[in-house]
Amino acid sequence: MKIPPGILAAVALATGIFPAAAQLPAAPLPASPVRITVKQESKTDSKGLTKTQSRTLKITLVNGGPDSLPLRVKYAFFGHGAKGHDTIIIDHSDLTTQLQPKSDQTLTTKPQTAVFTEAHLDNGKKIEASGQRFTGWGVKVYQAGKVIAEACEPSSMQDDLAKMPGLPESQPAPKPAPAAKPKPAPH
Numbered sequence: 001m002k003i004p005p006g007i008l009a010a011v012a013l014a015t016g017i018f019p020a021a022a023q024l025p026a027a028p029l030p031a032s033p034v035r036i037t038v039k040q041e042s043k044t045d046s047k048g049l050t051k052t053q054s055r056t057l058k059i060t061l062v063n064g065g066p067d068s069l070p071l072r073v074k075y076a077f078f079g080h081g082a083k084g085h086d087t088i089i090i091d092h093s094d095l096t097t098q099l100q101p102k103s104d105q106t107l108t109t110k111p112q113t114a115v116f117t118e119a120h121l122d123n124g125k126k127i128e129a130s131g132q133r134f135t136g137w138g139v140k141v142y143q144a145g146k147v148i149a150e151a152c153e154p155s156s157m158q159d160d161l162a163k164m165p166g167l168p169e170s171q172p173a174p175k176p177a178p179a180a181k182p183k184p185a186p187h
């Protein structure tokens with residue numbers, strides 16, 4: 001039995017033999033022996049209409065390569081304010097480590113807190129909502145100034161991860177002042 005070419009093409013596309021160009025990442029990360037997993041620890045305390053959220057990330061780095069790697073890990077906690085749903089960076093920072101060959105290491109971020117108070121009436125007066133809420137996090141791992149691994153949660157925050165503050169731009173070394181020209185001797 002001969003299978004029509006149109007069906008073969010449909011099967012090839014459906015099985016991923018020829019992935020659609022839209023599915024390919026715009027700028028793939030370079031090949032790296034470093035793998036990253038992130039676990040979020042969270043806690044929420046409620047007092048009346050006010051909720052206090054606390055978040056900490058446990059970032060596990062695995063070096064599958066034969067070399068010791070100096071790494072810088074930048075992380076950000078994403079959220080939104082009471083007045084809108086545009087993503088903001090509640091806080092961001094970085095950690096550094098020397099990851100030994102064929103090993104793993106877990107880094108823990110400092111705890112971050114967001115406080116949010118619901119809109120409510122107080123003695124008949126409307127009180128607007130205030131504060132911030134967490135919506136997710138992002139992590140980028142740098143080696144020699146280049147991103148070699150990254151992760152975010154939820155995965156829908158990939159665009160926000162791209163806007164996350166990166167490493168500061170390296171400043172070019174200052175040029176030495178030109179040597180003073182000798183003054184000609186009077187004749």
